[in-house]
Amino acid sequence: MSGADPDRDVLIVGGGPVGLGLAIELGQRGHTVTVIERRETPSRIPRGQNLTPRTMEHMRAWGCEDALRAARTIPREMGGGLTAYGTLFSGIAYDWLPREKLRPFYATGNERLPQYATEAVLRERAAVLPQVELLTGWTGEDISQDDDGVRVTARAKDGETRELTGRYLVGCDGARSRVREAAGITETRSDHDRLMVLLVFRAPELSQRMARDYPGKSFVNVLHPDLKGYWQFFGRVAQDDTFFFHAPVPAGTTAENYDFEALLHRAAGEAFPIEFQHVGLWDLRVAIADRYRAGRIFIAGDAAHSHPPYGGYGINTGFEDARNLGWKLAAALEGWAGEGLLDSYEAERRPVFISTARDFIEASIEADAAFLADHDPQDDPAGFRASWAERATGATDEVDRFEPNYEGSPLIGGDGAPSAVGSHRKKARAGHHLTPIASNGSDSFARLGDGYTLFAPRDAADSFEDAASSLGVPLHVTEADAALVSEYGADLVLVRPDGFVGWVGAVADGTDAHRILSGARGSAPVTS
Numbered sequence: 001m002s003g004a005d006p007d008r009d010v011l012i013v014g015g016g017p018v019g020l021g022l023a024i025e026l027g028q029r030g031h032t033v034t035v036i037e038r039r040e041t042p043s044r045i046p047r048g049q050n051l052t053p054r055t056m057e058h059m060r061a062w063g064c065e066d067a068l069r070a071a072r073t074i075p076r077e078m079g080g081g082l083t084a085y086g087t088l089f090s091g092i093a094y095d096w097l098p099r100e101k102l103r104p105f106y107a108t109g110n111e112r113l114p115q116y117a118t119e120a121v122l123r124e125r126a127a128v129l130p131q132v133e134l135l136t137g138w139t140g141e142d143i144s145q146d147d148d149g150v151r152v153t154a155r156a157k158d159g160e161t162r163e164l165t166g167r168y169l170v171g172c173d174g175a176r177s178r179v180r181e182a183a184g185i186t187e188t189r190s191d192h193d194r195l196m197v198l199l200v201f202r203a204p205e206l207s208q209r210m211a212r213d214y215p216g217k218s219f220v221n222v223l224h225p226d227l228k229g230y231w232q233f234f235g236r237v238a239q240d241d242t243f244f245f246h247a248p249v250p251a252g253t254t255a256e257n258y259d260f261e262a263l264l265h266r267a268a269g270e271a272f273p274i275e276f277q278h279v280g281l282w283d284l285r286v287a288i289a290d291r292y293r294a295g296r297i298f299i300a301g302d303a304a305h306s307h308p309p310y311g312g313y314g315i316n317t318g319f320e321d322a323r324n325l326g327w328k329l330a331a332a333l334e335g336w337a338g339e340g341l342l343d344s345y346e347a348e349r350r351p352v353f354i355s356t357a358r359d360f361i362e363a364s365i366e367a368d369a370a371f372l373a374d375h376d377p378q379d380d381p382a383g384f385r386a387s388w389a390e391r392a393t394g395a396t397d398e399v400d401r402f403e404p405n406y407e408g409s410p411l412i413g414g415d416g417a418p419s420a421v422g423s424h425r426k427k428a429r430a431g432h433h434l435t436p437i438a439s440n441g442s443d444s445f446a447r448l449g450d451g452y453t454l455f456a457p458r459d460a461a462d463s464f465e466d467a468a469s470s471l472g473v474p475l476h477v478t479e480a481d482a483a484l485v486s487e488y489g490a491d492l493v494l495v496r497p498d499g500f501v502g503w504v505g506a507v508a509d510g511t512d513a514h515r516i517l518s519g520a521r522g523s524a525p526v527t528s
Helices: 017-028 053-061 065-070 099-105 115-127 178-182 204-213 260-268 314-334 343-374 381-401 462-471 482-488 513-520
Strands: 008-013 033-037 080-085 093-095 132-136 138-145 150-156 161-171 187-202 217-223 232-238 242-249 275-289 297-299 402-405 419-421 452-456 475-479 492-495 501-505
Touching: 008 017, 008 138, 008 150, 008 314, 017 033, 017 115, 017 132, 017 314, 033 138, 033 150, 033 161, 053 065, 053 099, 053 314, 065 115, 080 381, 093 381, 099 381, 115 132, 138 161, 138 178, 161 178, 161 314, 178 297, 187 260, 187 343, 204 232, 217 343, 232 260, 242 260, 242 275, 275 343, 314 343, 343 381, 343 402, 343 419, 381 402, 452 462, 462 475, 462 513, 492 513, 501 513
Parallel strands: 008 033, 008 161, 033 132, 080 217, 161 297, 452 475
Antiparallel strands: 080 093, 138 150, 150 161, 187 242, 187 275, 217 232, 232 242, 402 419, 452 492, 492 501
């Protein structure tokens, strides 16, 4: 395609939630996007149920928070979860993943609904953006790139083809990504040698028992000593008494040769009628791409990383990929990105996934295995109760501890390193998510612009506005009053387009605004 102008700014192969989120992010910024998605309608297999407060901030930014909340399939008051010992109805349980406790640190609250419902809302939102073209029932083939852009052959089910060209291509096409393979990007896998089953079934009696014994709870992680830390997981899909269930099964299990009804009864601790709707099998492994970029081709979501559905991290991690990459692609297309901005996508997002898998998912399996091996309510009732109570407290601590941040990234600087491990604070910290603070009649998140935002005292931002103008960087300045300065612990706070703090400082320090904005856009080393 050398010498020819690309048809679109960005081509996206894979129109699941991550691809759609990225398309909306770019489309709202005025950039033309074509999304190629093989499925004509969203898959009805329930996945990606848990949407964190951070993900709901994305939904607000993408103009579809209200529609998403209206699409929930179970009442909001039924969204809580438990960890149970032995069986579902053993009576030994504590609250698990209480993410509602994080509400003060985010602009909005969490949500819970199946991935197909989320995807339907995102499709509707993308459809009203004139910059976004959604090709459903098409596959992306013959992927190539050169110095000027990318090319993809889109093929419809009836054999019709279209040659599409763009300035960039993003593969959001899942764990078996064709884009990743075409770009020559390898991946590293960590196998757990466990075959897992996903069952989707309808069980009214189970639903009634859950409502009676566990009011307000819609999902339960069941720990059994025989499974050595690997989970059995019950979750409601909708109010029609439909559930999904994950559990390890013996190697060689197929949909035809195993008694899944008996498996469910053992996990629950009692028998109940079951109407199966889906049986799926998958290998439990963690996989991560060795690169997230090859020239003009990027990968995001499951194409870049995949892990077992433990803790609801997967879809939320993918949405954060889309938000991080989206504004950086927009900056490149608009001409104000520094030479290192696009590379910072991998530098920030890849370490965060590695940390998520290692420090939360795999660490949780190991900790559960150790607890089950060391504590038995029959042999040592008092010791078991004490350790179980300690785990209940730790569940809340774990929610606070999961705080993905970009400390030490090329755009942030400093001695740290991007990680999923952190803590939630009101204080503004470079590389961390901005906590909304009520100030000047609104919360600070509501005052963020589409580009960078600088919170600064009145008449203290002239040097930043001059630097932004000379660099071509979009900058919105809003007043930092005394209340905000007190809460953030700084009178100058620079916020990136994705809601992360890029830099904090003080007027009295005589800061070099040009250097700071240059570093924030990826064109110079940053020193904190």
